[in-house]
Amino acid sequence: MKLRVMAAQLLIVLLLGMVIYGYLDRTLERYQSTEVTEHLTNDAGLARTVAAREIRDLRRDAPALAAAIGREIKARVTIIAGNGEVVGDSELTPRELASLDNHAGRPEVRAALAKGRGSSVRYSETLRTDMLYVAVPFRPATGDNAVLRLALPLSSLEAAKRDFHLVLGGTLSLAALLLVLLSLLLTRVSARSLHAVAAIASRIGQGELGTRVPVEKGSEVGELARVLNDMALRTEEQLGRISAEKNRLDTILRGMGEGIMVADPHGVITLVNPAFKGLFAIQDEVEGKQLIDISRHPALHDSFRDVIAQRQERVEELLLRSPKEKTVLTHWVPLLENGALQGVVAVFHDISDIRQLEKMRRDFVANVSHELRTPVTVIKGYAETLLAGVLEDNPDQAARFVGIIFAHADRLGSLIGDLLTLSQLESGTLVMESRSVRLYDVAEQVRALLEQKALERRVTIDVAGLSDAPAVIADPGRLEQVFLNLMDNAIKYTPAGGSVTLSAEAEGDQVRIVVKDTGTGIPPSDLPRIFERFYRVDSARSREEGGTGLGLAIVKHVVQMMGGSVGAESSGKGSSFYVTLKRG
Amino acid sequence: MKELIRSQFDAELNDVRARLLEMGGKVELMIANSMTALVERNSALAERTILSDLEINAMELEIDRKCLHILARRQPAAKDLRFVTLALKIVTDLERIGDQCASIAKHALELNREAQLKPYIDLPRMAEAANNAVRDALDAFVRGDAQSAARVRQADGFVDELNEQLQRELLTFMMENPATVGRAMRINSISKYLERIADHATNIAEMVIFMVDGKDIRHTSASPG
Numbered sequence: 001m002k003l004r005v006m007a008a009q010l011l012i013v014l015l016l017g018m019v020i021y022g023y024l025d026r027t028l029e030r031y032q033s034t035e036v037t038e039h040l041t042n043d044a045g046l047a048r049t050v051a052a053r054e055i056r057d058l059r060r061d062a063p064a065l066a067a068a069i070g071r072e073i074k075a076r077v078t079i080i081a082g083n084g085e086v087v088g089d090s091e092l093t094p095r096e097l098a099s100l101d102n103h104a105g106r107p108e109v110r111a112a113l114a115k116g117r118g119s120s121v122r123y124s125e126t127l128r129t130d131m132l133y134v135a136v137p138f139r140p141a142t143g144d145n146a147v148l149r150l151a152l153p154l155s156s157l158e159a160a161k162r163d164f165h166l167v168l169g170g171t172l173s174l175a176a177l178l179l180v181l182l183s184l185l186l187t188r189v190s191a192r193s194l195h196a197v198a199a200i201a202s203r204i205g206q207g208e209l210g211t212r213v214p215v216e217k218g219s220e221v222g223e224l225a226r227v228l229n230d231m232a233l234r235t236e237e238q239l240g241r242i243s244a245e246k247n248r249l250d251t252i253l254r255g256m257g258e259g260i261m262v263a264d265p266h267g268v269i270t271l272v273n274p275a276f277k278g279l280f281a282i283q284d285e286v287e288g289k290q291l292i293d294i295s296r297h298p299a300l301h302d303s304f305r306d307v308i309a310q311r312q313e314r315v316e317e318l319l320l321r322s323p324k325e326k327t328v329l330t331h332w333v334p335l336l337e338n339g340a341l342q343g344v345v346a347v348f349h350d351i352s353d354i355r356q357l358e359k360m361r362r363d364f365v366a367n368v369s370h371e372l373r374t375p376v377t378v379i380k381g382y383a384e385t386l387l388a389g390v391l392e393d394n395p396d397q398a399a400r401f402v403g404i405i406f407a408h409a410d411r412l413g414s415l416i417g418d419l420l421t422l423s424q425l426e427s428g429t430l431v432m433e434s435r436s437v438r439l440y441d442v443a444e445q446v447r448a449l450l451e452q453k454a455l456e457r458r459v460t461i462d463v464a465g466l467s468d469a470p471a472v473i474a475d476p477g478r479l480e481q482v483f484l485n486l487m488d489n490a491i492k493y494t495p496a497g498g499s500v501t502l503s504a505e506a507e508g509d510q511v512r513i514v515v516k517d518t519g520t521g522i523p524p525s526d527l528p529r530i531f532e533r534f535y536r537v538d539s540a541r542s543r544e545e546g547g548t549g550l551g552l553a554i555v556k557h558v559v560q561m562m563g564g565s566v567g568a569e570s571s572g573k574g575s576s577f578y579v580t581l582k583r584g
Numbered sequence: 585m586k587e588l589i590r591s592q593f594d595a596e597l598n599d600v601r602a603r604l605l606e607m608g609g610k611v612e613l614m615i616a617n618s619m620t621a622l623v624e625r626n627s628a629l630a631e632r633t634i635l636s637d638l639e640i641n642a643m644e645l646e647i648d649r650k651c652l653h654i655l656a657r658r659q660p661a662a663k664d665l666r667f668v669t670l671a672l673k674i675v676t677d678l679e680r681i682g683d684q685c686a687s688i689a690k691h692a693l694e695l696n697r698e699a700q701l702k703p704y705i706d707l708p709r710m711a712e713a714a715n716n717a718v719r720d721a722l723d724a725f726v727r728g729d730a731q732s733a734a735r736v737r738q739a740d741g742f743v744d745e746l747n748e749q750l751q752r753e754l755l756t757f758m759m760e761n762p763a764t765v766g767r768a769m770r771i772n773s774i775s776k777y778l779e780r781i782a783d784h785a786t787n788i789a790e791m792v793i794f795m796v797d798g799k800d801i802r803h804t805s806a807s808p809g
Contacts, residue, residue, distance in 0.1 A: 297613070322719060
């Protein structure tokens with residue numbers, strides 16, 4: 001580009017130079033020869049007058065005169081007789097004259113005789129150079145017409161022309177050289193600022209959007225820089241908006257509890273969120289992998305294929321087995337853009353907990369019905385037998401039957417009582433007192449209640465550990481219920497000779513009460529579930545003992561309502577139940 | 585042009601791989617379902633499991649055909665050749681596992697018609713171990729991970745032990761009461777099938793090691809030394 005501009009400029013200068021050179025050369029040459037010819041003609045006129053007066057005899061006076069004039073006007077002077085014979089010449093001796101040829105045929109001589117004046121430019125054999133000849137006729141005092149000819153060698157003219165050419169050519173070459181240098185300098189300057197702009201533009205292109213081009217006012221590059229800066233600013237703003245949007249979406253996706261997966265129509269995963277990875281227990285990068293590499297669950301692939309083929313949403317429950325058994329509700333949506341399938345979005349919602357709760361509720365209803373039906377069936381059976389005649393026929397047996405009916409009615413009553421308590425606890429309608437309670441007083445009361453039972457089973461109850469325990473904030477009546485349930489359980493599951501020990505210790509602003517027995521213990525697999533309603537480690541034994549299966553559930557609810565927590569630990573040598581309450 | 589052929593070739597290999605893994609997924613589900621059918625006495629699930637063996641058989645034929653097609657048309661070399669031959673073998677193992685699951689489900693159907701002989705404790709543990717072995721073997725195949733493939737061989741030993749233990753236990757049942765022989769034999773068969781499933785998983789794992797390292801470790805000891 002730079003070179004092309006320079007070549008064009010040079011060409012124009014050279015062309016112009018040539019034209020000027022040619023023109024000047026022509027005019028100057030013409031002007032010069034006219035000037036010289038005129039000058040010579042004037043001289044010739046003067047010389048003619050002198051010659052006409054001075055020459056008496058042509059042959060005698062002519063040589064001397066020619067020499068004299070020639071000296072004065074610094075030109076060759078030739079005097080030619082009318083017949084063409086050269087009679088005098090300023091540059092030749094008279095002897096040499098004789099050897100000259102007749103000059104009558106010379107064009108200037110002929111013109112002078114015919115028209116009174118003649119001139120010509122010729123190569124002179126005599127002087128071996130280009131000569132300008134000017135001839136005029138004159139009439140000497142005696143004799144015929146003669147011709148006076150002045151001749152000037154053109155060599156002086158040539159020299160002048162050479163000088164002129166030299167000067168003109170030199171000037172023009174200098175002008176061309178200067179021009180080349182100047183244009184080189186100018187292009188170099190503008191190229192440098194263009195280079196700077198290009199470098200910054202490329203930095204902007206590489207992502208350094210904050211870069212700006214310094215604007216030079218008034219230059220074309222300055223305008224370019226301004227436009228470039230505008231563009232960079234707009235791109236930066238746009239990019240900022242886009243990345244903010246993307247960050248927002250990323251945050252939403254990251255924060256979602258549901259797993260999200262986006263795949264293209266070939267099953268290559270393009271996007272997932274952390275919840276998805278957690279659900280399928282994936283640590284590595286997922287994007288770019290095939291769905292089949294993530295999970296081989298057949299239902300997953302059937303759903304995917306179905307959504308791709310039908311292009312319709314699909315909701316399905318998926319049972320995952322590894323790493324943990326989970327029920328996952330999957331919602332598949334085809335990604336359509338102008339009717340073309342771009343891929344599939346799947347949302348995975350872990351509903352294991354919901355399913356578990358539903359199952360618990362179902363189980364609860366089933367359990368309640370079952371628990372209620374058993375005593376009712378027994379009562380009904382014995383009552384029927386009594387009605388059938390036993391009452392009259394066998395009063396002793398009747399009395400035993402009534403005893404059984406009473407026992408079951410009692411069990412039914414306590415079951416209904418427990419259920420009511422539970423439902424009150426759950427609905428939150430139960431009003432709880434909260435005041436400072438001495439643990440020892442409550443424990444001692446319960447111990448007295450259970451004393452008889454403990455004696456029968458030969459289990460010792462030790463509440464001495466609570467004698468100087470700190471007070472707690474609780475509802476005394478409810479706390480009694482908690483102790484009753486825990487201590488009753490402990491007695492039930494402790495074999496003869498065992499003991500139930502209560503203790504308490506302060507833990508910050510909490511008090512931890514422990515009910516420890518030396519019983520059979522609870523299998524570790526059952527431990528997390530013993531506080532569930534109707535959950536029994538050994539259901540046959542529990543019923544035999546007259547338990548409703550709700551005792552621990554009530555304990556948990558009551559303690560939680562008093563702001564505390566419950567738990568249990570067990571080894572082969574017994575179990576410890578602990579209750580944590582606020583210190584009073 | 586050459587690149588185009590190569591990418592078509594890659595797509596074909598990838599297709600075989602995807603179908604193989606899908607088949608593996610179905611087989612894994614079959615193992616779990618056949619055991620659930622037995623433990624939960626769910627005869628409908630047993631019937632479904634028996635039916636899904638047909639799908640597995642169809643997939644075996646399809647993958648076999650695809651592999652042969654690749655061998656005939658592409659004449660693969662080195663790693664690709666190892667992959668295709670491996671796929672042909674894995675597919676056979678998976679199909680066998682499918683058959684065994686179907687057999688377990690058939691026995692479960694029969695057992696569900698009678699009273700339960702004993703609580704199923706060892707069988708689900710064996711099934712879980714066998715299923716884990718299959719899953720680990722396929723995961724090793726997915727990741728080209730020879731190390732986890734080596735672990736599968738060790739898990740096989742655990743299943744073998746459980747199988748022997750169960751057989752001894754069943755023997756005492758049968759000696760005590762001849763009426764239990766029929767059920768005990770069925771349980772014995774199921775235990776054997778599970779043991780064989782674990783063996784197939786080991787085969788797959790060994791072939792994965794061959795594919796990754798190019799080292800054939802079949803018929804060598806699982807634990808070094």
